Amino acid sequence: MELELGLALPGGDLIAELGLASEKSTSMCRKRGFDDMFCRATSPPLFVQKDGDDDDGEDDDSRFNHLQELNLGSRVLVGWPPVRVSRRKSEEGGKRRVNCVKVNMEGVAIGRKVDLSLHDSYQALFLTLSQMFPKKQHDGEESDAAYYKVTYEDEDGDWMLVGDVPWEAFSQSVKRLKILN
């Protein structure tokens, strides 16, 4: 018998399968919201922007949200894999800190997300962006990374042109990106 995995408390499915217990305890066991989320096949990293401008990602749960969204088929289980995670500040120093920011292109409805921790320079970032938002050829103009005007919103809420500050400083203060046409 396949063991159903998920963040739902274990009693629910097992009880149903083993034919035990009452309806009452089954409903007590089930955390429906999470179950529905994790038992579906997860989507590739392309997200429909439901509500353009709000800042929903950046709270204490932001890392967890990233895990859910960037879940490539394996479910998020409590305490698995068995690595020690500090309850205070997880992944302090050393471990790779996933740093995902939303990217929108002017005039394009569907936004993307890019993980800045996988990039070590502006060049690398522009390459990724040009792959995410390929430029339509028009009038024989060549498409290359340099033509993009990319702006970013920093931690103070100001919109700045990407490329002015050292990469390290940028990657730590950037909240989201916008590509201008």
Next chain:
Amino acid sequence: MVRGFGWAAAFPDEVWEHVFSFLAADADRNAVALVCRAWHRIERRSRRRVFVGNCYAVAPAAAVRRFPEVRAAAIKGKPHFADFNLVPTDWGGGAEAWVEAMAEGWPHLEELRLKRMVVSDDCLELIARSFKNFGVLSLVSCDGFSTAGLAAIAANCRNLRELDLHENEVEDNCLNWISHFPESFTSLVSLNIACLEGDVNTSVLECLISRCPNLKTLRLNHAMPLEKLVSLLQRAPQLVDVGTSKFSADHHPELFSKLESTFAGFKHLKSLSGIWEAGPTYLPAIYSVCESLTSLNLCYATIQSPELLKFVSRCKNLQRLWVMDLIEDNGLIAVAASCKLLQELRVFPSDPYGVAPPISLTEHGLVAISAGCLMLHSVLYFCRQMTNAALLTIANNRPNLTCFRLCIIEPHTPDYISQEPLDAGFSAIVESCKDLRRLSLSGLLTDRVFKSIGASANRLEMLSVAFAGDSDAGLHYILSGCKNLRKLEIRDCPFGDKALLDNASKLETMRSLWMSSCSVTLGACRQLALKMPRLNVEVIDERRGRPLESWPDDFPVEKLYIYRTVAGPRSDTPPCVWTV
């Protein structure tokens, strides 16, 4: 020949005491104590070291009373799975009861080591005040205290030699706790503050280091900038064990050469750790120590493979290597070629939750190590794929393995070539490695692997199982075999009541059993508790609601922790824990 046990009186007590002093192992001393009353008396009065593997297995007062002359105590609290947040934070493991009993009964205590316990600042203050000759404090994976508690230790323990803080959750409310070491304090031999998050006053630390000529171990925390680290280390060229702070900074040729000359000055360095966030810039500065290193911990260093490879392959005398999977198969192949004295390897996942593109670390790396490192006996390996063939090769290459912990990150992963369960592979491990003491399983596994383990793993003491097995038979095989099993921890397996009840008496021969997300019902727990009065059967359920008594027998148990004890049910259970 004197008849009966009268021969014990043929020698004065001091002679027997002297004889017993050659028995290092607790098991031997325990055996001696059972021979006759005289030996029991002599042994207990002369025992100097006590190890309590489960703080609830015996009442503190009883332990202190039985062994009045103890100088060194080690106590463990929470179950191992607490490391992975499976145990509620308020479950227990508080140190107060023990510290209070020890303060009263062991005034000459010199060493105290606590693991996975909740230690309050009050506890630390009591320790600081109660033991005049206190020399060693080691706190591993503990929580509940702050740097204010550490200040009390620093201020009052005049003869402190070792302060070892390893992976604790410490609240930072006393920034200058290091300055509480008095000016007259010079006895420090080992200081490990790697787990502290806050800044430490570098100049105070420099003074401390300068006046402690016997300092051999210094492990700093992440917060200290590289320049400060360098000036600190320059004061202690006699160090044998160094844990650096953050190892990255913008490139400055002057800093580079200072770092280089500092490390070149370490004539006795054997162990290196820390190296947080190291980049390729500064790592070459410390190549000079590679040859002498026997222990290297790079599991906080996000260095990519080429630099990592360059560094590690210079460490020809390495015995212990802890590293991230960023080393990749190529790196491990290089290690297998260069580090012929390697005994212990741990490879940690740089990206456990799979959000980044996969790393090229597979079963090949481990196979290479098993072939090239003849002295390898301890392995912890996180990877994403495995085959039975690879495990078989490893088993044949390294029958001297004593610890084999394999974690294939995705649960239920089969042999990726044959698509079969990994039963054959793990069976080969337990059949070939006759001295295996610790084993962690992962991947797709049926009941068959448990049959092999039960039959062959005669020296196995600790077994960790997750997402494995088909039925109760799996658990039954383990509990009815594995003669020396002490700790068993299981999560998300279809193991239930029958195997548990059929093997109830086995549980009293073990230290503890943890089962979570399995198929055990409350009724079985009740039966077990009734049948085995010397076991504490703790049902842990964080949903709370109605008290345990009102739940029906068929109620599924979320988490179960069973341990043998002579102290009866504990009195400090939180709301989410019921002793059945």
